[in-house]
Amino acid sequence: MEFKHVLYEVKDQVAYITLNNPAKRNPLNIETDAELEACLDLCDYDDNVRMLVIRGAGGNFCGGGDLNAMKARIDQGIRGTRPVCRALGQTIIRLRNVKKPTLAWIEGAIAGAGIALALACDFTLIDESSKATFAFVNIGFIPDSGSAYFLAKAVGTVRATDLLMSGRVFTGREGADWGMFTAAFPKEELEAGVQKYIKKYSNGPTVAYANVKTLLNRIQYSEYSLVSQSELELQGECELTHDFAEAVTAFLEKRKPDYQGR
Structure with a gap:
């Protein structure tokens, strides 16, 4: 397979x-996925592979979803969120397994x-000055790709609620202090x-x-399929709202969105 995005x-x-x-x-889109x-x-x-390392090119890890692709779907009246969410959700759990x-070698920006x-x-492992955000709510979306699931497992419901509903920016150091990142x-x-x-784990008892x-996955992540299906249903509902289309357009136009709660 010829790779164009990775x-x-x-x-x-x-x-x-x-x-x-x-x-x-x-960004993550269906082609990259x-x-x-x-x-x-x-x-x-x-x-011959004993360890996997994932990073981003150009000094940033990953800015999350592809807003340009979202805007193109909005302009064409296409509902494409569910296939993208389904594909990303499957790839995330594939990585977990x-x-x-x-x-994950995290530099620069990391989002969604x-x-x-x-x-x-x-x-x-993250640069302590990296800027991170769960920006879904900033475009009228819910967290997808297992974001809420993995975050709540890592930091608990109270911290997860704050980060997911505010969409605020936090640093790599803060994330590590909360238990979200290893170091x-x-x-x-x-x-x-x-x-x-890399030296330790690529030379260990594979x-x-x-x-x-496998043991940790059975303990911690057995409900993932139910959560992933819920993401598809809820994100599909959000995709039909005025607020989603307005927020994506406002972001690309570098202005504040006019939310109407519908």
């Missing part, structure tokens, strides 16, 4: 997936579904921190790691 390489028994649309902060899932299969079934240690992608990894580093120390994790992940 880069995939294996080096020293470590697979690297790089989201590769830096001009738009590496298909390539991500193909990369996950390559990684999972290659006995990769039978190798997985690590991009945070879900990171939280599905075993380890999340936060000063920018100049992040790569060294990543390399330490079968034991896989079984630990």
Whole structure:
């Protein structure tokens, strides 16, 4: 498969997936999602791969959903949210079930579904000055791609409610202090921190790691399919609102949206 939206390489028994649309902060859309899932299969079934690292190109991890694609659907009167949510939801849980240690290497901006992608990894190492936000509500949407599910598991309902309903920006350091990210580093120390994790987990007992992940997944994530279906239903409802179309248009026009609650 030829990849246009991601880069995939294996080096020293470590697979690297790089989201590769830096001009738009590496957004997630249905095309990128298909390539991500193909990369996950390559990684999972290659006995020469002992660990997976995911990062973004151009100094940012992932800006979340593709607002330009959303605006195009709005202008054409197309309802495309449910297929995108379904695809992203499946890829997120596919990542969670990769039978190798997985690590998100987070620099710069990370938002929305991009945070879900990171939280599905075993380890999340972030630049402490990175800016993060669950921006779904800012475009009249609910969290999708398992964002609410993974976030609530990590930080609890009270903190998750604050972050998801406010859509506010927080730093990598704050996220790590809340238990959302594994560790936060000063920018100049992040790569060294990543390399330490790579050295440890790419040379460890791979079968034991896989079984630990399976055990944790059965304990923590067995309800994911129900949550994913709920996302499809609720996001589909949000897609039909005036507020969604207005918020996306306002964002791209760099103005404040006029919400009407309908």
